[in-house]
Amino acid sequence: MKGLKVGMISFAHGHAYSYFHSLRQIPEVQIVGIADEVRSRVDSIVGEYGVPYFADYRELLAQDVDAVVICSENAHHAQMAIDAANAKKHVLCEKPLGTTLEEMERMIAACKDNGVQLMTAFPCRYLAAVVRAKEAVERGDIGDIVAIKGTNHGGNPGSWFIDKQLSGGGAAMDHTVHVMDLMNWLLQSKVTEVYAYAATLFQEDLGVDDAGMVHIKFENGVFAALDTSWSRPKSFPTWGDVTMEIVGTKGVISVDGFAQHNDLYSDEAGKGLWTYWGDDMDAYMVKDFVRALLQGEPVPVTGEDGLRSTQVALAAYESVKLGQPVAL
Amino acid sequence: MKIAVVGCGGMGHVHALEFAKMPNVELVGVCDIVPELAESLAQQTGTSAFTSFDAMMSSVEADIVSVAVPSYLHKELVIQAAAAGKHVICEKPIALNVEDAEEMVRVCEANGVQLFVGHVVRFFPEYAQIKHQIDAGQIGKVGVANAKRVGAHPGNVKSWYKEADKSGGVIVDLMVHDIDFMRWALGEVKSVYGMNKYDDDMDYALVTLVFESGAVANLEAFWGYPGSFHYTAEFAGTAGLVQSDSLKTQSLQIRNSEAEADGGNFVEIPQSPGYRNPYTVELEHFIGCIRDGIEPIVTARDACRALTIAAAAQESIRTGKAVLL
Structure with a gap:
């Protein structure tokens, strides 16, 4: 494979725009088509960059395409990924990988059976601070990890994210998986138990949870708490955060993934803004996906990784129902 | 008096x-x-x-x-x-x-x-202001709070802090500040879940409180933190959010270029000075309550409730279950 022909399926998740621009920067990549049943979502991109448009993603899958990027509503990930796998296309799928365990197992099996690769989009692994933190942990800079306090705050994303049929859940679904994946990656230990509280606290009659506190115990004795809340008000200077306080026997590593920002005060915005100037994690993730496929190597973040972190989100909802920890 | x-x-x-x-x-x-x-x-x-x-x-x-x-x-x-x-x-x-x-x-x-x-935290100006802002509805109804209080292990200076039956450990001695403050700001607690790592070098705890109001707070407390003592608090509500971070409010930095004997080439002493420290305010308040016979900002009953919550956190750590109050 000299170059890589990539198709994009659905721009329902806003990350698709960023992935599109990341793909455009890679000389080996040819974007051969965009499929989205809602044309208005991709109109501007299709028009400006002259990318072929398909209303039905199955038409896109019938083209000469090597890999697809899926950014549909969570509930549609499974069908689209399985159809792509059956059409022998590699898949980069937005997180969370699926909305049920069974769905995710089928996605993984379909890719395996068809000899294509499945990568879960966890761009936070490509934050430079996270990469350096992982190296520091491996060097033993803080001894053995004891505990992690994490946050993945955001604002209420609205749209289909607050429709449980399409999203599979609220803030705990949306915001458990990123930091959970980082913790799995850092700890390389199985999750044994999950205790969670989730509720609708910021917007009445939302239909899904917008506040969450997820607690995780690992086989190696490490424990963690993760605030998954969509708790950032409109007046907040940025969209949210990804943070980890990694406590070790010989030190502490503090990661604040988006701390690299300036403070902008513009009368036009009507509020202060944190303008991020750090590296573009999406671009590095997409590049690594393309690199792995071109070199015929395993993708750096797998479908199993996607399943493992989503499983914790699903267990969190179980725990909320019971009001007690659940074993995994 | x-x-x-x-x-x-x-x-x-x-x-x-x-x-x-x-x-x-x-x-x-x-x-x-x-x-x-x-x-x-x-x-x-x-x-x-x-x-x-x-x-x-x-x-x-x-x-x-x-x-x-x-x-x-x-x-x-x-x-x-x-x-x-x-x-x-x-x-x-x-x-x-x-x-x-x-x-x-x-x-x-x-x-x-x-x-x-x-419970002096109620008399710290940044916390008193948060309480006032919450009560005034400036952030709407509070949904999620986070608090953190970390520093060196006091047991390295005074050994009784390392004996759980003398100090109570990091939850009863240190986190109790934030437990009391959360209860003051958010009302009564209905469930408590805790996790803890405890050995001779460190006592680290994460405790989550769920309140009668439905709000949730996660508290982090650490004895044995490899850095200077600091604390943070954040409350997110339906109409806004308030944060405080002691490391970001140091209004005075005194830096001296003369080398320390231990080999450092400068000395840095950050401070957050005020004309009246929180202990002055607290102790004057208590004395005023005795003199005028008025109800204090923090009562002995409040202190009992904070301890009850701390004890529930310890029970949760022992049993691995959420403890209902």
């Missing part, structure tokens, strides 16, 4: 120095079983030194006794002071278990004396 201070360690110093400065307050004596500590503090504050509580009480007239001994001795001294008919100001935590705390409250009530517990 005449005050005697028992315990001349860190907090005893704070109390005695504050009382010595106050108009209309007379510091009548300080006592400690370590004679040098008592002597030195007495000299600094211009009062008399004693090496036993009994000796002090039989020698001086006091209206109030300020108890600043290690936590495991609080109960015994508060009860002695109350039995002698003195109002009591006691450092936090009120006691190491709820039964002791409730007995202390009962004895004070039975003797007609007031009991104040030094």
Whole structure:
């Protein structure tokens, strides 16, 4: 494979725009088509960059395409990924990988059976601070990890994210998986138990949870708490955060993934803004996906990784129902 | 108003120095079983030194006794002071278990004396402001809160902090500040879940409180943090969010270019100075409550509730289950 022909399926998740621009920067990549049943979502991109448009993603899958990027509503990930796998296309799928365990197992099996690769989009692994933190942990800079306090705050994303049929859940679904994946990656230990509280606290009659506190115990004795809340008000200077306080026997590593920002005060915005100037994690993730496929190597973040972190989100909802920890 | 201070360690110093400065307050004596500590503090504050509580009480007239001994001795001294008919100001935590705390409250009530517990965080200006902003509806109804309080292990300086049956550990001694503040800001707690790593070098805890209101708070406390002491608090509500971070509010940095003997090439001392420190505000408030017979900002009942929640966190750590209150 000299170059890589990539198709994009659905721009329902806003990350698709960023992935599109990341793909455009890679000389080996040819974007051969965009499929989205809602044309208005991709109109501007299709028009400006002259990318072929398909209303039905199955038409896109019938083209000469090597890999697809899926950014549909969570509930549609499974069908689209399985159809792509059956059409022998590699898949980069937005997180969370699926909305049920069974769905995710089928996605993984379909890719395996068809000899294509499945990568879960966890761009936070490509934050430079996270990469350096992982190296520091491996060097033993803080001894053995004891505990992690994490946050993945955001604002209420609205749209289909607050429709449980399409999203599979609220803030705990949306915001458990990123930091959970980082913790799995850092700890390389199985999750044994999950205790969670989730509720609708910021917007009445939302239909899904917008506040969450997820607690995780690992086989190696490490424990963690993760605030998954969509708790950032409109007046907040940025969209949210990804943070980890990694406590070790010989030190502490503090990661604040988006701390690299300036403070902008513009009368036009009507509020202060944190303008991020750090590296573009999406671009590095997409590049690594393309690199792995071109070199015929395993993708750096797998479908199993996607399943493992989503499983914790699903267990969190179980725990909320019971009001007690659940074993995994 | 005449005050005697028992315990001349860190907090005893704070109390005695504050009382010595106050108009209309007379510091009548300080006592400690370590004679040098008592002597030195007495000299600094211009009062008399004693090496036993009994000796002090039989020698001086006091209206109030300020108890600043290690936590495991609080109960015994508060009860002695109350039995002698003195109002009591006691450092936090009120006691190491709820039964002791409730007995202390009962004895004070039975003797007609007031009991104040030094949950000083309520008197820190940044926290008082947060409480005011929440009450004024500036962030709407609170949904999620986070708090953090971390620093060096005090047990490296005073060994009793490392004995759980003397200090209560990081939850009862340190996190209790944030437990009390959260309860003040968010109301009664209905469930508690805790996780903890405890050994000779560190005591690290994560505790989540779910409130009757539905709000949730996660508290982090750490003895053995490899850095300077600091604390943060964040409250997110339906109409806004308020954050405070002690590392970001240091209004004064004093830097000296002269090398330290240990090889450093500069010295940096960040500070957040104020004309009235939170202990001044707290202790003046307690004395005002006694003088004017008014209800304090933090009551002995509040201190018992905070300890009940801390005890529930310890139970959750033991059982691995969420504890319902």
